Amino acid sequence: MNIKLLISLFSFVLTCDCYKILIVFTTPMKSHNILGEAAAELLLNAGHEVTYVTPFPKESVPDKMRQVDVTYIGKIGLFDLKGYLKNDTVKPMSLRKISYFMHDVNVKAIQNENLQQLLNDPSQRFDAVIVDWLFSEIFVGLASLYDCPLIWMSTMDPHWQILRLVDEMPNPVFLGRCFLDRIVPFRFWERTQELLYQISSLFFKDIEFFSEEDAAFKRLLGPVFARKKKPLPSFNAVRYNASLVLSNSHHSIGYPVKLPPNFISIGGFFIDDKKQRLSLDLQTIMDNAKHGVILFSLGSNLKSKDMPEHLVRSLLNVFSELKQIVIWKVEEQIADLPQNVHVLKWLPQQSILAHSNCILFITHGGLLSITEAYHHGVPLIGIPVFADQFKNVNLVSKKGFAKKVDLTYNLPGDLKHAINEILHNKRYLEQAKLWSEIFHHRSVNPRKELVHWVEHVIHTRGATYLRSPALDVPLYQKMYLDLLGLVMLVLMALTFLIKNVIKLFMVRGIVHEKME
Ligand SMILES: *[C@@H]1O[C@H](CO)[C@@H](O)[C@H](O)[C@H]1NC(C)=O
Numbered sequence: 001m002n003i004k005l006l007i008s009l010f011s012f013v014l015t016c017d018c019y020k021i022l023i024v025f026t027t028p029m030k031s032h033n034i035l036g037e038a039a040a041e042l043l044l045n046a047g048h049e050v051t052y053v054t055p056f057p058k059e060s061v062p063d064k065m066r067q068v069d070v071t072y073i074g075k076i077g078l079f080d081l082k083g084y085l086k087n088d089t090v091k092p093m094s095l096r097k098i099s100y101f102m103h104d105v106n107v108k109a110i111q112n113e114n115l116q117q118l119l120n121d122p123s124q125r126f127d128a129v130i131v132d133w134l135f136s137e138i139f140v141g142l143a144s145l146y147d148c149p150l151i152w153m154s155t156m157d158p159h160w161q162i163l164r165l166v167d168e169m170p171n172p173v174f175l176g177r178c179f180l181d182r183i184v185p186f187r188f189w190e191r192t193q194e195l196l197y198q199i200s201s202l203f204f205k206d207i208e209f210f211s212e213e214d215a216a217f218k219r220l221l222g223p224v225f226a227r228k229k230k231p232l233p234s235f236n237a238v239r240y241n242a243s244l245v246l247s248n249s250h251h252s253i254g255y256p257v258k259l260p261p262n263f264i265s266i267g268g269f270f271i272d273d274k275k276q277r278l279s280l281d282l283q284t285i286m287d288n289a290k291h292g293v294i295l296f297s298l299g300s301n302l303k304s305k306d307m308p309e310h311l312v313r314s315l316l317n318v319f320s321e322l323k324q325i326v327i328w329k330v331e332e333q334i335a336d337l338p339q340n341v342h343v344l345k346w347l348p349q350q351s352i353l354a355h356s357n358c359i360l361f362i363t364h365g366g367l368l369s370i371t372e373a374y375h376h377g378v379p380l381i382g383i384p385v386f387a388d389q390f391k392n393v394n395l396v397s398k399k400g401f402a403k404k405v406d407l408t409y410n411l412p413g414d415l416k417h418a419i420n421e422i423l424h425n426k427r428y429l430e431q432a433k434l435w436s437e438i439f440h441h442r443s444v445n446p447r448k449e450l451v452h453w454v455e456h457v458i459h460t461r462g463a464t465y466l467r468s469p470a471l472d473v474p475l476y477q478k479m480y481l482d483l484l485g486l487v488m489l490v491l492m493a494l495t496f497l498i499k500n501v502i503k504l505f506m507v508r509g510i511v512h513e514k515m516e
């Protein structure tokens with residue numbers, strides 16, 4: 001074989017192995033960071049270099065990783081447990097509120113001097129940019145800045161706002177708004193409501209919120225592009241130009257909606273089975289739990305310590321009557337605990353769920369917690385509080401391995417009832433195991449799939465062959481309004497013609513009559 005060819009082949013293998021990837025996860029919520037960190041780790045392990053923009057920097061990181069600290073300095077007013085408790089029925093979060101909140105987060109992140117330093121460093125180049133999608137979209141500009149493909153990471157079940165960025169709006173009959181609590185099929189008024197909601201949300205997104213985002217895009221990224229002597233592209237041109245969506249979702253968990261070919265479902269990629277490890281204390285507690293262990297955690301955003309004292313006491317009363325061990329995540333110590341209750345500030349949730357003695361998971365119903373319950377086949381009680389948690393919990397309840405309990409002052413009584421139901425009815429556990437099997441039964445492991453698709457997008461310079469034609473067809477063409485116009489024109493012309501011909505004959509007839 002030709003030696004030159006051999007050398008070039010060899011160098012191809014060498015240079016192609018390592019890409020530089022920028023991951024931007026600005027959302028100041030720990031659950032988002034879990035996903036960003038997992039993606040970074042998978043790409044690092046595959047031999048790539050990762051720059052990770054995060055509000056939760058770690059103390060030490062591997063050699064090939066660089067962190068850019070964008071710790072959020074504003075107030076996060078969304079997670080007030082007491083506020084949610086006061087209202088008997090909690091309303092799902094409003095699109096306007098969360099959109100403006102995330103806009104503020106992203107504006108502050110771009111202004112952060114750590115990120116400014118990175119953006120204004122002329123030596124930086126990247127092969128791909130992965131951005132966490134959460135309502136505000138101004139970070140799309142970075143893909144153009146580095147002339148590389150854009151990949152969205154979607155942390156929720158597929159919804160219209162992300163689908164329309166890479167394909168088209170789904171029909172609201174099958175897929176309501178992102179934070180809708182009810183699940184399909186919809187009744188007549190519900191369908192009507194979803195349609196009206198989608199139309200009004202479109203006005204909000206494309207007019208009011210767009211002007212806010214577009215202005216910030218120009219104001220914040222304009223100078224960065226100018227320093228690089230590059231023209232700033234239009235916000236809309238880059239917004240609809242993503243190569244791929246990596247979605248932390250799976251048809252077994254959410255709805256089986258139709259997805260474009262560049263929408264890759266890798267639900268559960270953040271779960272690393274090799275990492276599950278319990279501290280010695282926890283291991284002993286769990287190993288010795290003859291009647292099993294119940295895990296109770298409201299996630300990282302809601303603080304159980306914000307619960308009123310009397311509610312905590314009545315919950316402990318309920319737990320003390322159980323034969324099971326209860327492990328509760330609370331951010332502060334509680335005095336006079338019943339013997340079978342352990343409270344921990346922080347706990348290795350996945351490792352506890354992975355233990356065969358874990359028989360029930362009481363959760364707020366965040367998608368990551370739900371996914372972990374699927375992964376380990378543990379029945380659950382969902383106490384949804386905001387965002388997509390209502391839908392998540394309703395969907396698992398429908399599948400028969402969960403019960404929903406409302407967050408109200410009646411929580412202890414309702415919870416007691418639900419715990420008894422799940423512990424005494426074997427069906428819940430059977431369904432949990434069945435759905436876990438379905439969740440795992442895939443041709444490719446989602447962890448491998450993430451790395452594969454990121455590499456594929458870079459190899460193919462943006463995988464533009466996957467781009468949906470729907471993005472380049474204007475609305476009037478999609479709805480055949482031009483054809484409708486033409487048909488109406490022809491009809492009008494015909495009517496005009498026929499009317500006049502008839503008139504002509506009638507006039508002639510009258511003239512003939514008169515002549516006679
Ligand atoms: C509770 O309800 C009141 C009145 O309807 C509302 O102003 C308030 O924002 C609600 N609180 C939460 C946390 O939803």
Ligand SMILES: *[C@@H]1O[C@H](CO)[C@@H](O)[C@H](O)[C@H]1NC(C)=O
Binds near residue numbers: 144148243462
């Ligand atoms: C859109 O993406 C492709 C592939 O990454 C890239 O070549 C192109 O320059 C991008 N267009 C804009 C306007 O950013």
